[in-house]
Amino acid sequence: MTKKAFELTGYREASLMSLSAGDYSSLEKLINLLEREFYAYSQREYVFSLPSLRVGSLNPKILNFLRKGRTSTITLAIEAASERLRRVINKKIEIEELYKDLELAFKFGFKKIKLYFMIGLPTEEEKDLEEIVKFYKDLNRTFKGLEITISASIFVPKPHTPFQWERQITIEEALEKIKYLKSELKKNFKSHQPEQSFLEGIIARADKNFYFYLEEVFKRGARLDSWKEYFNFSLWKKTAYELGLELKDYLRERDLKEELPWEHIDLGIKKEFLLKEKEKAYQEIYTEDCRWGSCSNCGVCKGEIKNYLSEKEKEEKKLVTISDIIKNPDETFWYEIYYDKLGVSKFLSQLEILRLIELVLRRKKIPLSYTQGFNPRPKFVCGPALPVGIEVKNEFLGLGLREKVSEESLKGIEIYEGLIFKEVKFKGKEKPSPPVRKTYYLLYPIKEISFKLKSTKNLELKFLGSFYTAIPYKNEISFLKLLKEEFNIDEPLKYFRIIKSYI
Numbered sequence: 001m002t003k004k005a006f007e008l009t010g011y012r013e014a015s016l017m018s019l020s021a022g023d024y025s026s027l028e029k030l031i032n033l034l035e036r037e038f039y040a041y042s043q044r045e046y047v048f049s050l051p052s053l054r055v056g057s058l059n060p061k062i063l064n065f066l067r068k069g070r071t072s073t074i075t076l077a078i079e080a081a082s083e084r085l086r087r088v089i090n091k092k093i094e095i096e097e098l099y100k101d102l103e104l105a106f107k108f109g110f111k112k113i114k115l116y117f118m119i120g121l122p123t124e125e126e127k128d129l130e131e132i133v134k135f136y137k138d139l140n141r142t143f144k145g146l147e148i149t150i151s152a153s154i155f156v157p158k159p160h161t162p163f164q165w166e167r168q169i170t171i172e173e174a175l176e177k178i179k180y181l182k183s184e185l186k187k188n189f190k191s192h193q194p195e196q197s198f199l200e201g202i203i204a205r206a207d208k209n210f211y212f213y214l215e216e217v218f219k220r221g222a223r224l225d226s227w228k229e230y231f232n233f234s235l236w237k238k239t240a241y242e243l244g245l246e247l248k249d250y251l252r253e254r255d256l257k258e259e260l261p262w263e264h265i266d267l268g269i270k271k272e273f274l275l276k277e278k279e280k281a282y283q284e285i286y287t288e289d290c291r292w293g294s295c296s297n298c299g300v301c302k303g304e305i306k307n308y309l310s311e312k313e314k315e316e317k318k319l320v321t322i323s324d325i326i327k328n329p330d331e332t333f334w335y336e337i338y339y340d341k342l343g344v345s346k347f348l349s350q351l352e353i354l355r356l357i358e359l360v361l362r363r364k365k366i367p368l369s370y371t372q373g374f375n376p377r378p379k380f381v382c383g384p385a386l387p388v389g390i391e392v393k394n395e396f397l398g399l400g401l402r403e404k405v406s407e408e409s410l411k412g413i414e415i416y417e418g419l420i421f422k423e424v425k426f427k428g429k430e431k432p433s434p435p436v437r438k439t440y441y442l443l444y445p446i447k448e449i450s451f452k453l454k455s456t457k458n459l460e461l462k463f464l465g466s467f468y469t470a471i472p473y474k475n476e477i478s479f480l481k482l483l484k485e486e487f488n489i490d491e492p493l494k495y496f497r498i499i500k501s502y503i
């Protein structure tokens with residue numbers, strides 16, 4: 001599936017998304033497979049990452065894999081710093097294991113560690129937050145040279161969990177806790193936005209009447225609200241106010257006898273089990289993980305549905321050393337390409353053009369060659385960046401491939417509407433440089449403008465009946481700047497369609 005996704009999209013980055021990837025019992029087997037498939041060649045352009053790992057799940061195999069995928073930060077989910085609170089949320093972590101994990105990660109060259117915590121957990125007290133600070137300071141003292149970041153999210157009680165009846169802390173309470181941690185941990189502390197967690201909590205446990213509210217906020221323009229830059233909390237509040245909804249009510253503690261809005265959805269987990277687990281949480285008693293320990297009779301396993309664990313990996317796991325990652329024989333075949341950037345593609349920046357070229361060529365299975373630094377980039381050689389808004393004919397691009405392909409297979413490739421590879425020359429192993437050519441511009445008026453036609457010390461500008469030609473005496477001077485400074489044309493692209501070309 002990954003291979004197909006890479007082929008179809010041209011992308012080369014993938015993340016093994018999971019709540020806790022380290023808990024996946026076939027993780028090592030999967031890593032072996034991915035290594036065989038994507039890291040078998042000396043040129044390793046693929047990037048894999050694991051979002052967050054369970055303490056105790058790190059081993060040389062996983063760390064090697066992450067290094068190859070250019071992951072620079074290891075993220076571990078701790079959730080609570082105090083042992084007491086970890087018992088409440090049934091998160092069994094041996095702190096010695098965490099120290100071992102960090103030591104190993106450090107040995108493998110990882111310098112950045114992110115530790116996830118939750119604030120506002122049921123039964124949380126002030127001293128539980130103090131424990132986070134102490135925890136951070138202890139680690140910092142032990143692992144000098146390791147950059148440790150504490151990241152806190154606000155606990156959101158979710159349906160079908162033992163905490164589905166709990167209240168969620170208010171925005172003000174969350175801000176208070178964040179303020180304390182920030183004052184102690186300074187720049188090493190990051191947190192989720194309390195307003196976003198507030199909404200998350202409401203949406204998680206709302207009832208069917210809530211639909212009208214969501215529809216109304218959407219109609220009023222709410223989009224992509226989980227992105228901070230699009231999040232408009234005032235709109236959510238204003239809409240709720242006008243519909244007569246009291247949002248805070250959704251975060252309240254639920255009575256155990258109350259019928260919950262999601263109770264008609266059967267996930268297989270028995271309500272008695274959730275109630276028992278809630279009770280055990282308050283008694284601070286761990287429940288065993290049924291994958292390794294005894295069954296707690298939650299109700300999920302019935303008939304065909306069972307708790308399956310992967311078989312022990314039978315295949316030999318060959319440990320690849322870090323030095324293997326670094327030594328990469330480099331053989332690059334170079335091509336000189338000339339392309340046009342006309343029409344709508346004039347709005348693409350140089351960086352966007354290069355990214356598109358990479359994606360399109362990858363989709364076409366053209367074997368791009370990559371630099372071998374920590375963050376591999378396709379091997380391109382370009383001239384000076386083209387200003388956005390100016391079209392161009394015969395622009396140069398040097399392209400490095402790891403295998404030889406025919407010139408015809410590159411010629412005519414349309415990277416984007418109006419952006420086409422027109423001419424391709426194979427250069428062998430000789431890396432091409434941007435050719436020295438004289439530049440000129442064609443200016444087609446699209447709006448009336450009056451300015452004095454003249455030749456200046458930097459530019460020769462002529463009118464040829466229906467359009468202008470402009471030849472700068474020096475290539476390196478910005479053409480738009482020249483028009484502005486020497487002809488007082490403030491926004492040239494408003495008045496002219498400008499096409500750059502080469503003699």
Ligand code: SF4
Nearest residue numbers: 290295296297298301
């Ligand atoms: S073994 Fe099945 S029924 Fe028992 S606790 Fe685990 S998931 Fe639930």
